[in-house]
Amino acid sequence: MSNHSTRNNFRQKSPTQRFLSILGLFMFAFYFILGLLIIFWNNFPLEIDPTYKKLFGILLIVYSFMRFARLWQNNFRN
Numbered sequence: 001m002s003n004h005s006t007r008n009n010f011r012q013k014s015p016t017q018r019f020l021s022i023l024g025l026f027m028f029a030f031y032f033i034l035g036l037l038i039i040f041w042n043n044f045p046l047e048i049d050p051t052y053k054k055l056f057g058i059l060l061i062v063y064s065f066m067r068f069a070r071l072w073q074n075n076f077r078n
Contacts, residue, residue: 024071028064035060 013021038044039057048056 021071021075024067028068028071031060031064031067035064 035057037057038060039054044053
């Protein structure tokens, strides 16, 4: 019954709310991929100490999961 109400809740959203949900998913993916690129890109165009580069990449990945958790709470709360 909870799964049905979740799907019904998603269908009742306005087009603006749906667009913002999709934009939120896109931004989650953007920050996550950017974090991975910064960590694993060997010839990064900016001269940054490798330790700081990894820390910044990890920070972006953590931030992307924080955005995803907030998106999940806003879209699937009861």
